[in-house]
Amino acid sequence: MTQQTTTPGAPAADPRLAGLPASAVAHVQAALQALQRGDADTALQQAGRVLAGTPDHPEALRLAGIAHAVGGRHELARDALQRSLERRPGDALVLIDLGNAQQRCGDREGARASWRSAAALAPAHPMPPYNLGRSLQLEGRTDAAIELLSQAAGLAPDFIPARILLADALVHAGRLDEADAQYREALWRNPACGDAWRGLANLKTRPLSEEDREQLALNHDRADIGEPDRVAMGYALGKACEDHGRHAEALAALQSANGRLRREAPWDAGAFGARVDAIIAATAHLPAPVEPLPGREAIFIVGMPRSGSTLFEQILAAHPEVEGASELPDLELVLRGESTRRGQPFPAWVAQATAGDWRRLGGEYLERTARWRERCPRFTDKMPENWLHAGVLRAMLPGATVIETRRDPLETAWSCYKQHFYRLPHFSCDFDDIAAFIRDCQRAMDTWRERDPGHVHLQSYEALLRDPEGVIRALLDACGLAFDPACLRFHEARRSVRTASAAQVRQPLAADTGRVDGYGELLAPLRAALARAGLSGT
Structure with a gap:
């Protein structure tokens, strides 16, 4: 699970775009669209065109910071987001993304301070408690993480990453029944959620049901899912088949999942x-x-x-x-x-x-x-x-x-x-x-x-x-x-x-x-x- 950034749509009437001419607004919208499809280079180019005409505009700096982060340039991301915050103090969206960049730069305490400030400014936004909970969970502060991740999942019931990370934390705390319920809630919302199936499969002391096996087999071959979900479901399908004594099918499912991962990144023994x-x-x-x-x-x-x-x-x-x-x-x-x-x-x-x-x-x-x-x-x-x-x-x-x-x-x-x-x-x-x-x-x-x-x-x-x-x-x-x-x-x-x-x-x-x-x-x-x-x- 990864930290989440904020890339909301930005229509021309958005007050975040105040002070920009119409041509610059078009570049901002193009930057947003590029970020939504994961094209960090185009987003950075579009944000740069805005900044060339309107230097230090806070929203253009924010988008440039996000683009740098997507491209793995976390120090540049942090610097752009700090400049954005200086020009628009108290901006919760900037603080969320600044916290992400600070965390990537190794400034753990700075990141948490940014996320806490964002939570105070925007208490209904799920991202601050989600990122705080994720950070604490990585350190083994599981009880505090569960509280924050529960808050995030409650604020945005359809935000599946928060629900999955909450379930993971519940597993780590030994609260397996609650974890099982959270994974299955995620699957109710998205039956092809690979992370949810991965979580259920990792409850190794609990066999997956025959209904689980049938659902996995049905969703694994869907044409509309991404490769990470297909791979995760392949491993889970292998466990489900093994749980029910279908060993040849288990081996076939695991061979498919491992083959897909190996083609993506071969190991050099x-x-x-x-x-x-x-x-x-x-x-x-x-x-x-x-x-x-x-x-x-x-x-x-x-x-x-x-x-x-x-x-x-x-x-x-x-x-x-x-x-x-x-x-x-x-x-x-x-x-x-x-x-x-x-x-x-x-x-x-x-x-x-x-x-x-x-x-x-x-x-x-x-x-x-x-x-x-x-x-x-x-x-x-x-x-x-x-x-x-x-x-x-x-x-x-x-x-x-x-x-x-x-x-x-x-x-x-x-x-x-x-x-x-x-x-x-x-x-x-x-x-x-x-x-x-x-x-x-x-x-x-x-x-x-x-x-x-x-x-x-x-x-x-x-x-x-x-x-x-x-x-x-x-x-x-x-x-x-x-x-x-x-x-x-x-x-x-x-x-x-x-x-x-x-x-x-x-x-x-x-x-x-x-x-x-x-x-x-x-x-x-x-x-x-x-x-x-x-x-x-x-």
Whole structure:
């Protein structure tokens, strides 16, 4: 879900166009039409023609700011919108779009201030509470987000993005019945809403009904829907068919959805493997840390998606000393910022980094994540892709604990193939790409565990199912935590869970969570891909 901009129609009598000649009004209307069809360049040209004759007109500046934002030029968008606001103080529409630009520029507090001002000026407008709620939800402030998103959905019942984001937040809070109702309300308004079907499919503990399957099959093939909705419904149709034992149809639906995504953005497994080679080599020799303890607060949970990482985090978050922060982008952002500063991509600069550099970067990470230690001394960072960066942690955050979660390769691979990931290109759309990615992840983590055995630990999902208490005790010991019986009742922990497993970790452990057996020989190609990568599965 994205922040929403404001591009209302602007007839000639609109007071927002006061002071413009008729020719300029025509350019404003042309700019609006261009924005409505997503043509940012034409919109900017039309707004520029207005500004050439009437410099600093607030509405032309606003439209120029929106056009810059659509084109990804967020600093230019912010500057144009600030100029617009200076010339028309108290303009709620400008404040809404200014907040969006500020957020994109990294000014989170400035964005929220703009949206709050807009809400005070236009209390009936749904955009300020929607954008505020979205911002808070991304930070894990789920209860506050639910309140704001409920307000937005109430102000504009047909504004489906607000309803979907509200449903997502309710899932994260464990309020699954309410979430289900919101997704279905969205589908009542638009039966081909891919985001609503995606949300229902991600309630993995609840099977989709036969009626759901029929509705998905009917709407999936409509000619009047966009590709994102068709892809999302394809994944949901795969789940619905699997839920009802129609495995051949499930596989066909998932093959179609994954094929569409892969054609949109192909994954380059060879290039990715070469990158992993470069990272492993670059992190072989790192300077000894200045101090041994920085980072002790952090517990990184890394590895393959769909390997049980959310479950292990839920167990740790049930401990009274641990805050479950879910998937944080901060480690990648810190390293990306250093790459920008040095003018070299990661890991090209790793060999030049001194112990002092790593200490500085570790401090930056801890500063960025400080809010997750407001209630507890320790916190989890469960971004699975952090395995790519785990090799530098012994220099950057030498006191941190790294937990790698592993699940049977076949179950992991199939679960990834069924999951709709939004970050493209993605490895999960092709069996051979999935197998190569699992192999790269395992060989990198094996290397880093050998280099730093005191801080990098392997946890097996299947072992947890076989011996929950024994594995949980070992997990807590690896993290330097005393045993607490609350960790055995992890499903009772009340926290925001912002991953695709949010519904699953609200339940006790199930002895049988496998899904591949029902497919039999239908998954022979996936087994063959894993075998070619040197992996084996059930």
